[in-house]
Amino acid sequence: MLFFSYFKDLVGKEVTVELKNDLAIRGTLHSVDQYLNIKLENTRVVDQDKYPHMLSVRNCFIRGSVVRYVQLPTEGVDIDLLHDATRREARGG
Amino acid sequence: MALGLRGTSGEPVIDRENGEELIRVQPGVDIALANLPRESPGTLYITTKQVIWVNDVDKSKGYAVDFLSISLHAVSTDPQAYSLPCLYTQIETEGDEELNSDNSDSESNQVQDLSNVREMRLIPTDPTQLDTLFQVFCECAELNPDPNDEEQEEAHEWIFNAEQMEEEEAGMCDVDEDYLSHNPTNTLGHSNGHHDLAGNILELQINDERFEDAEETEHNEDDTHHH
Numbered sequence: 600m601l602f603f604s605y606f607k608d609l610v611g612k613e614v615t616v617e618l619k620n621d622l623a624i625r626g627t628l629h630s631v632d633q634y635l636n637i638k639l640e641n642t643r644v645v646d647q648d649k650y651p652h653m654l655s656v657r658n659c660f661i662r663g664s665v666v667r668y669v670q671l672p673t674e675g676v677d678i679d680l681l682h683d684a685t686r687r688e689a690r691g692g
Numbered sequence: 693m694a695l696g697l698r699g700t701s702g703e704p705v706i707d708r709e710n711g712e713e714l715i716r717v718q719p720g721v722d723i724a725l726a727n728l729p730r731e732s733p734g735t736l737y738i739t740t741k742q743v744i745w746v747n748d749v750d751k752s753k754g755y756a757v758d759f760l761s762i763s764l765h766a767v768s769t770d771p772q773a774y775s776l777p778c779l780y781t782q783i784e785t786e787g788d789e790e791l792n793s794d795n796s797d798s799e800s801n802q803v804q805d806l807s808n809v810r811e812m813r814l815i816p817t818d819p820t821q822l823d824t825l826f827q828v829f830c831e832c833a834e835l836n837p838d839p840n841d842e843e844q845e846e847a848h849e850w851i852f853n854a855e856q857m858e859e860e861e862a863g864m865c866d867v868d869e870d871y872l873s874h875n876p877t878n879t880l881g882h883s884n885g886h887h888d889l890a891g892n893i894l895e896l897q898i899n900d901e902r903f904e905d906a907e908e909t910e911h912n913e914d915d916t917h918h919h
Contacts, residue, residue, distance in 0.1 A: 618763065620782075634837040638830070642766070656766035656773070656780060660830050664838040665763040665784060 601688045605681070606631040606669070615645060615670035616661055622650055624659060635663035695761045696785040696807040697725070700754035704737045704744040713740045716828050720817040721745065723755065724778075725809045736814060738828050740835050745814070757783055757812065759836040765829045767822050768813070777819040779826060781812045 610628050616637055617623045623646060626639030642659045644650045706712050715738045722732035723745045731753070737744040743762070747753035761784050768780040785808055816822060 620763070620784075622782075624764075632834055634834070636834060656768045656770070658826065659764060659766035660826070660833060661764045662762065662833060 600633070601684055602635060603631065603633050605684070606635065606637075609671065609675050612672050612675050614639075614672065614675075616666055617668040617670065618661065618665050619667045620665070622646075624661070626659065629658065632663075635666065637661045637663065637666065637669070694786060694807070695758075695783075697755055697757045697761075697783055697809045697812065699806050700744060700746070700756045701752045702746075702754070703751065704739075704746060704754070704756070706739055707741070711740070712742075715739060715832060718816065718821065718825065719748075722815040722817070724774075724813040724815065725755070725806075726811050730815065732815075733817075736825075738825075738832060740832060743814075743829075755806065755812075757781075759833050760838065761785075762829070762833065765826065765833070767826050769819075769822075774813060776815050777822055778813040778815040779822060779829065781814070781829075783810050783812060785810060 606628070610630060612628055613625065614628050615623055615625045616639065622644065624639060624642050625645055626642035629638040629640045631637050637660075639659045639661065640657070642656050704714075706714055716736075718736040718738070721734055721736040722730045723734055724730045731747065733748045734745050734754075735748055737746070742756050742758045744756040745754055763782040763784045765779060765781045767777075768774055769777045774780070787808060814825065816825065
């Protein structure tokens, strides 16, 4: 549940979601659920030549299981907080 | 369960015995697969497990795709992306892992085989329905997490333990007996129904390792405290 809690804190921030089929979509994180399904708003495709059909979509729901990476905004990465959280998770707390 | 789009014929078949429910029927929806021309008129059926489109004139023409295979869905209203406002979906196919990224041009040559279709557009004649359709797709997608999803496994265990705790707290011995006698059946049914045996064993091993790691960590911390 660590990633779920972490991503919830990033709601409203700009992220890039890279799918397992190499499609990368940038947008504002609208919401995330326990399966790491991701909803983005104001999306745009990073490689527009390859995926012209996705040129601009208003909102987008991405299935958690097809996500390879989520690129985070630098200001959204609090190393100390993450350090604590991972230790707590390892303890099973 | 196979990934990808499949052809259907006749009225949609809903597997109510296995808990599938019809969520929404949306008349007046056209469909466009990959780069093929739009097909119309049709009716869209959204169930808790799949999306089915049936041609209104010739009901032998229809398509179905499980929510498990829908990688993403989005509201597309930019005429540059598609001439009409539509719900754009990407479909995961069985061949996705073997194929390289430079095959986007060849898609139109392969669509005779529906299981290779990677894009599906649903075009409601009333575009104001798009946001509702998007929302229904979101809700149904959330009902269909991957069968091997670790989070889901954890969630199952948690619910399982919580029930056990409730029973113990309530001090209902009868329920405990009941639980014991039913539990083996459930376990067998679960492993036969949703997981292959190899997958189960793998998951067990992963869980065991994690458990050992956690123990070691606690042990080390205890040592530190003693010194």
